[in-house]
Amino acid sequence: MIEPFRTNLPLLRDVARVRMYTDCTMDEETILTRSADADAVMVIGFHVPDAMLDRFCGFDGGPGHVRCFAFGGTGVASYIDLARTREHGVRVCNIVHYGDHAVAEHTFALLLELAREVGRLNAEVRAGDWTGADGYALHGKTIGLVGFGGIGQAVARIANGFGMKVAVWNSHVDPMAAAGLGVDLIDDMGDLMERSDIVSLHLPLLAETAGIVTIRELDQMRPGTLFLNTARAEIVEPGALTARLLRGDVRAALDVYEREPLPLDDPLRRVPGIVLTPHVAWRNDEAYVGLTRQVVQSIRSFFAGGDFNVAN
């Protein structure tokens, strides 16, 4: 992501002095030392623990004086204590819609690995096995989307291309978007799960969506359903997905987890045929360009007195 950042840094000319390190470290002391005199910090994919937040901002009486965190992601509530920053007047910025296509495309990469098993077949051919496997057709199947924002709509467009039927549950749906994409709106999330061949989650993580998918809805999935989550694990009631999947009659592919990195002893790893990727759905060339531009714009706006992408 270094090159896309460099490309956008001229936006900060005459606004801020920029210090950029091109090595990668997750060591908290190194990060705090390097940002000791910073007014603003750009953060990508790093969880800021409470104690570290205190030191960044000087809440602990120390020299830290960060007043703005510009995150390169949408679900910032997973990465920093938003209430605590708000209480102290520290700005947190997120970014929006930069990765709609990237996440929608990864959703289909996961779905097609369940449907056609290219990863497994490639390994078998390399090992000299020519047995192959029967695939699962997408054409004519119904995909049920929980959530219908930018990502959900991008998923619906792709599903239309495959000749799939699209059903949607969402608390608020833009009727124009629904009509334009020819989707069926379903009032009850459990009904959506029951009538879908494939279920995919596309809600943002907010106070109102945390735990909104419960075991009651998950239980309505029929045997043979394919389940996808490229959104956030926390929108599902804690433990409910693992409990549902361990029954073994639903196949799943996931990019997000309650704990990341996924612990080696996590019971999800024992679900038969599960496909796991390490929270990479948002990561592609197109998204990096949009993401870095928005992060730099957030910092520029903060220093210039604007309110671009404020999340808290």
Place this chain on the structure above:
Amino acid sequence: MIEPFRTNLPLLRDVARVRMYTDCTMDEETILTRSADADAVMVIGFHVPDAMLDRFCGFDGGPGHVRCFAFGGTGVASYIDLARTREHGVRVCNIVHYGDHAVAEHTFALLLELAREVGRLNAEVRAGDWTGADGYALHGKTIGLVGFGGIGQAVARIANGFGMKVAVWNSHVDPMAAAGLGVDLIDDMGDLMERSDIVSLHLPLLAETAGIVTIRELDQMRPGTLFLNTARAEIVEPGALTARLLRGDVRAALDVYEREPLPLDDPLRRVPGIVLTPHVAWRNDEAYVGLTRQVVQSIRSFFAGGDFNVAN
């Protein structure tokens, strides 16, 4: 495929006596013994060698008297000597369009494995590695299709859903289909390869298409191009694809090969990052239903004096 066949067998009631074995054998003697008194044979995914053809049909002076082979595939020229059957008045039937969606979907399964590497990432997460990888965006990229029949058009529809640009080279293009799918027609196959980010082959194997893609066109692919073949290896000049890919600047995913099963010492296996599946693109639930119905209809038509799906 046994259940879809059973479902369709009532079509042969009062037309033919059917003998069905539900075990799987590739042993030529077993197959010849079992079909010794057959007038017609249904063949799925089995190459009929010349010597075996002679014995099936009694060209060797033996008791064989098969007069119709109904293949469950489109590219029957790869599976039996069409000229020799024609010369002896033995009918060969193929099937058409049964697998357009299946092959188009597998094309995207291969493309997304190159773009997002779910197979590799899944293996890494299982091994405890959380590094991940940056993906390759499909949105906004150009896919160039060599061939624009039923499969090519299905690929174009899916590509439209992903927000890709679609360019097409084909000897004869239905202008209505091209206009309806918003594709750019390119007169020169080499130009198509040069301007495409992704190249995918979708020609049938015919006398006019065998070897139609030569090293001259393949050389026009830019470094970083992704190359897909779910059609037939024989539409590329022998050895040309291997030579082009071994240069290492084009990434490829293939489902078809000059020799199948792909020999363990085939140099294609040494192409960096190549993704290989064992000729499975046509195999899915939807295709099996359409395929078995057409095979049984071909046999019914043969015995009833019709000419359904005659290929020779």
